[in-house]
Amino acid sequence: MSSTVILGTGSYAPERILTNDDLAHTVETSDEWIRTRTGIRERRIAAPGESTSDMAVHAARRALVDAGVNPAEIDLLIVATITPDLPMPACACLVQAKLGVPSTAACFDLNAACSGFVFALDTAAAMIGSGRYRRALIIGAEKLSAIVDWQDRTTCVLFGDGAGAAVLAPSPGAGRGFIGAQLGTLGESADLLFIPRGGSSAPSTAESIAARDHCIRMKGKEVFKLAVRAMDDAAREILEHHHVRPDQIALVIPHQANLRIIEAISEYLELPMDRFFVNVDRYGNTSAASIPLALDEARRAGRIRPGDLTLLVSFGAGLTYGSALVRW
Secondary structure, three states, rough: OOOOEEEEEEEEOOOEEEHHHHHHOOOOHHHHHHHHHOOEEEEOOOOOOHHHHHHHHHHHHHHHHOOOOHHHHHHEEEEEEEOOOOOOOOHHHHHHHHHOOOEEEEEEOOOOOOHHHHHHHHHEEEEEEEHOOOEOOOOOEEEEEOOOOOHHHHHHHEEEEEEEEEEEEEEOOOOEEEEEEEEEOHHHHHHHHOOOEOHHHHHHHHHHOOOOOOOOOEEEHHHHHHHHHHHHHHHHHHHHHHOOOOOHHOOOEEEOHHHHHHHHHHHOOOOOOOHHHHOOOHEEHHHHHHHHHHHHHHHOOOOOOOOOOOEEEEOOOEEEEEEEEEEE
């Protein structure tokens, strides 16, 4: 098994900014109410007609340029998303066609909600490690504005749209690249964060659409508690497994769901908040796009340097959770 290195990253956020004050005009809420509970000030909303695959392609092109890799070199394409353009085919197939990735590439979607990018990273690293793939493009992309109930103030204030991507390849030498991942699932708690209708067990009907049952439903307090516990466990377990002390981590890139969750993880790991990259205030929760978007911004801001150890940690619907270690 060969190790895997991240050659380049890219991200994309739609132009439209939806502020907390904007939301206060449509639902009973306020900037103060949202900020004090979540840390979110604004989020991005896709333009009319702008699809998940469109955003994925924007992020992917930037990652390919950063990596110095041509789309024709990609032989593995994974799109982590819960908001594909269509139920079928996979969003990855549409991205393949738009990017010009060869027909010989393996292209598929991965649904692990907010943990999607970490799951995709581990999956791609294993497939590259097998020796059968040489260049992988992994993307986290979401158009959550399409599945949010804009009349539910407890959820509509949390989510935004965007995409992030990374290009992976076999590592040219030992000592850097993807070190490992720790993934898990709490399926018995799946009903804490889900979409009630629209699947094979509960197809959409005119009545369910009128009731907005095809939108996100969440039990916020319960999800908050599980998110803190699961992310802390995932972080501790991967550090212990690879004999890494928390103070050896140069930067933590957590899933950007809620500033209070990130602050709780900071306390549990006994790491100062300046070791955490935070952009939830500007984008809100972008699910599978959250970590790759933050990762790209951190790299371009100079927060990640050669030799640094970076910890990625996530939690999402499913309930899925995961962590990954990368040395640059």
